[in-house]
Amino acid sequence: MGLTEGRWAKTIWDNPAEIIRTLTPENPVMVFAPTVLQAAARRFHEGFPGLVTYAVKSNPDEAVIRTLTAAGIKGFDVASPYEIDLIGRLAPSAARHYHNPVRAQAEIAHAVEAGIRAWSVDSRSELEKLFARVPAEDCEISPRFKLPVLGAAYDFGSKFGSSPELAAELLRAVAERGYIPSLTFHPGTQCNDPAAWESYIRMAAEICEAAGVKVRRLNVGGGFPSHRVGGIEPDLTAIFDRIGQTTAEAFGPDTPALVCEPGRGLCADAFSLIARVKAVRDGANVFLNDGVYGALTELPQIGNLDRLQVFSPEGTLREQEPQPRAIFGPTCDSLDRLPGEMALPADIQEGDYVIFHGAGAYSLVTNTHFNGFGQMAQLTVKSLL
Structure with a gap:
């Protein structure tokens, strides 16, 4: 050597x-630094009032996936067949949420074959594609909705997300076809304002009321900020607290289980x-x-x-x-x-x-x-x- x-x-x-x-x-x-990643996972586990999943797209390095799995992350947001297979290989017992709301027919078939049980959707045409290929038994479909951007670095809603009115229509159709009805949103990347999550959660409750559907889960997306600016560390605790408090207030006895899918905020x-x-x-x-x-x-x-x-x-x-x-x-x-x-x-x-x-x-x-x-x-x- x-x-x-x-x-x-x-x-x-x-x-x-x-x-x-x-x-x-x-x-x-x-x-x-694996110790820093482990500490981030602990912070989410201890602070977020629900299931913490990792958005693989932000950094799919195998060392990252293995470190997070060892730190107790039990779910992953997968956006492609490659990511589905990656997590299937590295963390075979973990949940995989296929929350890219636009998929080719071949991608849907691949995911069904891989055993994917959680999907998102933001349009009638994409929902019909899922109805045609995804078995309803024990499968969750989450309409994804959007609001005007608030406190984020850029707006994910420019590409993904339905109007609240369409989300209610999609949610009603999901429930009527026998799928597990849930909802999801994404407030935008590097979002430092807890009020963004509050606005989305309150709208989610209104969507459920309009659809006449009780949702199993509410996925509050990613967007959790990392420490990008010197001397200004993000206040994740304030965001976690606002999410928990607002969900309880907005949904009352019909409070759904919460899920988040940080990428940047973890890695x-x-x-x-x-x-x-x-x-x-x-x-x-x-x-x-x-x-x-x-x-x-x-x-x-x-x-x-x-x-x-x-x-x-x-x-x-x-x-x-x-x-x-x-x-x-x-x-x-x-x-x-x-x-x-x-x-x-x-x-x-x-x-x-x-x-x-x-x-x-x-x-x-x-x-x-x-x-x-x-x-x-x-x-x-x-x-x-």
Whole structure:
């Protein structure tokens, strides 16, 4: 084994700074702290008043799935045949909720064959496809509805979700055909406002009243925020409490069992991205070896991760007064730029490393190899700081 291979062969590192000092990696490195993911799972288990499931699409890495399963997560939101089979292999006893509301005929057939029992829907045409292929016995169908976006980074309702009026119609049809009637919604990604969940839950109760149907479960979706902004940690407890209180008030004796399906809220903070500075052009703009075609794909849509640290190649923290700078990725595409400007230490230099904390969601899974970049290592650490 060569020297370089031996240095990379270590199984668990202390923290990102040790990786920088020891390896001085030329390509991006995504570091994973299982203890942080375990703590996030405990926080949801202890705080959310119902079943906690994980949205696989946010980060389907096998280490993530195995860690969550060991931490007690017993359900997964699967959005494709690949994810259905992945969870069937890694967590065969877990519940799988197929809550992508638009599916091809072949995808429905695959899911039925795999034993999927929980589905969502947001249109008459898609509901008819389920009626034609999904056996009613012990199968749940949850109409998904939408409201105007409130307190989220972007609006999922622009693509998915029916009007409340249509949701009541769909719910009534589900019950009449002998399926288990439930409801679901998604308040939008990175939603920090508990009032968003309250509005949706109260509307869910109105939908049930309009349909004349008592629902078995209410899935309050994902949208739970991760810690993206320095010094402002999301108040998940306030969100959990509002969900429980509002459900009891809105439904009274007909209160349904609650389900949530966080993706970002579970996995994001368990990962940090180490990117190297390729250049500081004329002392101003910073060019990194990763960008919006890599692990930072979603930043132009929902805003920057500003929980940053900058280290020298020796692993020393840069601590000079931060200055606003434009940050570009490595490709030849001018779109490869993080939004706005970000505050970086005045003494940042070529060869330094920028660590983006909270980078575990929609990063590994969206990383591309455009323009010949995108080679990314994955390492495990005891701590991210």
